[in-house]
Amino acid sequence: MKKLVTIIVTTALLSFSVTAKADKNDAMVEMVVNMMKQTVQLDSLSNCLGVTETNFIKAYTKTVEACIPKDGLEGNCIEELAPEILGISKAKFDSCIPDDDVAEQEEAVDYSALSEKERAALLTKQQAEGMARMEEMAALMKKSSEGTEDKISLPVYSPSTMSSHYSSGMQNSMGKTTLPVATFTTKDSVEKVVGFYKNSLPDFKIKNNMGVYYVMNKIPEDLAKLSFDTENLPLYFIPHIETYSLKVAQQDTTFIVISYKPY
Known part of the structure; x- marks a missing residue:
């Protein structure tokens, strides 16, 4: 499964302690799109796809809105529908979205090359980023439930x-x-x-x-x-x-x- 789809599924799962199929609502769409912005390198991805960042975000938002009621972001709807909405071939789309194992290799950090101080600083940074994302998701979930x-x-x-x-x-x-x-x-x-x-x-x-x-x-x-x-x-x-x-x-x-x- 492609990394872009995995990010979405992971985001949905984090909002509750069990696998949940969310209803279509503005808060959930906003949460998923915001997570994508924080996780994906928009400039390089947009350049690869041949679209502007603005147009990619608009197309991605439409894709999420359409896919939430279809498969709860748990199936292949994102990777199947996104190319159509973007107006590009699926082959082109797939070539720009790295596989999970490739992405993990690119994001891997050689901790052995870091000093103890650098490792501690990196861990603190990662924890802060993770907490910020969780707080944002919690706020959006609360908003959608009001x-x-x-x-x-x-x-x-x-x-x-x-x-x-x-x-x-x-x-x-x-x-x-x-x-x-x-x-x-x-x-x-x-x-x-x-x-x-x-x-x-x-x-x-x-x-x-x-x-x-x-x-x-x-x-x-x-x-x-x-x-x-x-x-x-x-x-x-x-x-x-x-x-x-x-x-x-x-x-x-x-x-x-x-x-x-x-x-």
Whole structure:
């Protein structure tokens, strides 16, 4: 698969902890295009394709808009449709987009040739760039989810902030679509969140599986196995809540994931 396509798929995956097929929306398109701008050498790529940078960005944006509803940026839509929109042959397009293994060789750094100080500086720079990209993606995902909270049929903990909302569900590796899934964060403790759901959903059971609390109508016997299945996403076909705590920017943050049946 071409590097350009891989960049897009990776971007989509980073926005959530499992493989997600995003809905078409302006925020997702903006996020993907911005990631492309940061990752691809636009000047050399545009020169190779024989188009201006402006025209390439416009064509690429149209391609992403068309491909999100077609394959969620997980298939070959980008590399098949982009040449058509750019008005060039596929052979020309393919020749300008390096294969993943070639790109990795070009980007490889010979750490043995660097001093300890240079390696530390490079690592710090890479971490800062990665964090900046993640923060941008998080902001865009949050923007795309605004105004959709009233669609959620299970109780939403308050105070909390919505991070993302897959209102049409997520697609697993078999092409099946899950229930809608929304994610939230709060500064309150996991214990407070669990207490809220215990009171709000008295008929639901609560199970702690390695630090992740599951609030479900019926706890599966193989919960641990199901929770690790990120290919088929079996738990996200069942209405439930997950909550757990992680350190974000050196602060404890409680995450809440709600998988629900639409009204």
